[in-house]
Amino acid sequence: MTAQSEGWGRSRIDYDEGAESYHVACEDSELASTNVVLSISALKGVGPTDLPPLAETVNPDALDRLFSPSAEVEGSVSFEYAGYDVTVNSDGRLEIVPERDAVRRKQQRN
Template sequence: MAPQAPLSIQLVTEISRLEGVEPFELPPLEDCVDTESLDKLFGHPNAPFHEGSVRFHYAGYEVTLNHTGEFEIN
């Protein structure tokens, strides 16, 4: 089984799909959230949180990311 892409990459990929653009055409995610921390805290099954979420705005969307690594884009 191939390793899953980091959560930050998955998020940018999904928003680029919604926008109909290439990921590199979006603003850098790092401009609004620390992507390294995001990936470490929420991006894998052994993340340190058993519950919780983080919410931020990116590329005109409100993103809510929960402790399981799932995200909602509005």
């Protein structure tokens, strides 16, 4: 199974060259945890099951509850997963930065 075979492909991912990051807009009906895994699998060109379990990094159920459509939360959660820095925003957007770019960005800020 690949992200593309699920009807979820790289076409949903935009790259912001200036920010050196990928952005994914998620639908209210989609789970944040699923979008993280499918986005990373599409970027890597592998199937979702080829990635490490998301639960080794963050609690997927808590992530889904925190960013469910009925949750009235503003903010974001950031974590590292499968070679990327991932930020899940309360408005349903994902920001995904390859770790090599994230390290460089952090060094430039300091």
